[in-house]
Amino acid sequence: MQKLNFPTYSFRFKSSENKISIFDSIRKKFVILQPEEWVRQHCVQYLMEVKGYPKSLINVEKELIVNGLKKRYDIVIYNSNGSIHLIVECKSPTITVNQNTFDQIAQYNLVLNASYLMVTNGLNHYYCQMDFKNERYQFLKDIPKYSKQSQ
Template identity: 85%
Template sequence: MQDLNFPKFSFRLKNSENKISIFDCIRKKFVVLQPEEWVRQHCLMYLMEVKGYPNSLINIEKELIVNDLKKRYDIVIFNTDGSIHLIVECKAPSITINQQTFDQIAQYNQVLNATYLMVTNGLNHYYCQMDFVNERYDFLRDIPDYSL
């Protein structure tokens, strides 16, 4: 897999029937290593090891209903009160982040009401803070570190 614009992390990999899998410490299982999964796992490690978010507040690939359609978010981080702090949308490195990507995460956020949004393809990362009063998002340099 290609190098990404994240710090170097150690991952547990295994090869079974000519398929490489990576261990997901949140789902507590090996998952097939696809390019998007490579980005998701790097992002998870970044959020936990660099930003300090506890794995107990992180949820991966759960279903939600958006405009009567079943969708799956990549990563959600909860606040301790159960509200949603951050939604992360991960794309494969070959996918260009564009307005459609932001529209996708904005649709998810109409349901989830997260304070922060992150979109990444592993090479480029975009961070936003929601301004619910003015119904827009403001770009940030980074998401905040975890704090109680």
């Protein structure tokens, strides 16, 4: 798989029926290794190892309803009170992150109300903090590290 703009992590792989799978430590199962999954797994490790978010507050690939349509978010990090701290939208490294990507995560956030948004294709990462009062987001250089006080 392609080298991404994340630290190097060790992953567990298995091969069956000519398909490679990667172990997802959050879902506790092997999942087919697609380019977007490669980005998602790196991002999960980054959030735990570099940013310090506890595994227990991370959720991966769950369904939500947006405007009556079934959608799936990539990664959500909860606050300890159950509210949502961060939504992450992962794209394949071959996908250019553009306004459509931000529109997609903004739509998800209409339902989820996260304080922070992250969009990544594994090569480029974008971070935003929500300004709910003015109904917009402000770009950041990075997302904050985990802190029990801010949770």
